[in-house]
Amino acid sequence: MANFRFGSNDYTVNIRTQHSASLLQGWGVHRLVLGFEVTAHDKYTEDAPFLVSGNLWTSDLPSPASWVGVLHAPGPIGLKPFTTTLTLETSVTDQQLRGLEKTRAGADLTLRADLTLTGLAERRHWPVASDSENIRIPHAAWSIQLAQVDVGAFVDVLVPITTVEARATAARRIREAKTAIRDQRYEHTVTLARQALDAVREACDTQNVNARAAGKKPAERDQEERWAVLIQSAYNLFSGAPHDDTGTTENFTWTRADAVAAVATAASLLARLEDLP
Incomplete structure (x- = not known):
């Protein structure tokens, strides 16, 4: 869980991955959408607007090419007394998807989001904080997304548990x-x-x-x-x-x-x- 602190621990904002992803098909370039949950704690201002941005990297994969793309939010988020959801997006090319498939080699897709949270109305404290969140997309879920954008085919072969x-x-x-x-x-x-x-x-x-x-x-x-x-x-x-x-x-x-x-x-x-x- 990424933890963003403002002031002398006056309040914190936590961003936790939902370990989910979806691919929206384009012509050779596709939109990768990642889901997160946002929770605010302590002396924050309700509905205070914050902008989330960052960079997406591969994590724990044996490849020298680890940068995936810049992460963008559709717009600012407002802090609430309950957990809210957030989506971050980036673009990935067919070539990047092929590289990810070769590198992960049938394992779960592991990524790292280096995030920056900027308080658009923050006046009491320095308005910027940064942290990282590790993301693990299950193999089956990611394979289904690839099949939906016509860059891969997925067949689930379950070898049954047996006493033989x-x-x-x-x-x-x-x-x-x-x-x-x-x-x-x-x-x-x-x-x-x-x-x-x-x-x-x-x-x-x-x-x-x-x-x-x-x-x-x-x-x-x-x-x-x-x-x-x-x-x-x-x-x-x-x-x-x-x-x-x-x-x-x-x-x-x-x-x-x-x-x-x-x-x-x-x-x-x-x-x-x-x-x-």
């Missing part, structure tokens, strides 16, 4: 893989995705069903066999990460996009087990 040991282990591998993406360990990410598929292959009897499918023309395979071919193909591809076979997998390279695709594939196939008998 192999599947619980696979779910842990998916969580570890998401962390590995944020750490830019892409080969290790793909290795973890392959390990997560072990539970899928066991539950679906993939080896035997895939062997049966191999003896048929693709158009003649039934649905179970086609799923088996997909699962086994993903497993074979991801197996290139932990192995360095001469002339083949030793030459494999893995990008961030490869790692994300591997985790998404493994997670969705693992989630599918919930609907299987």
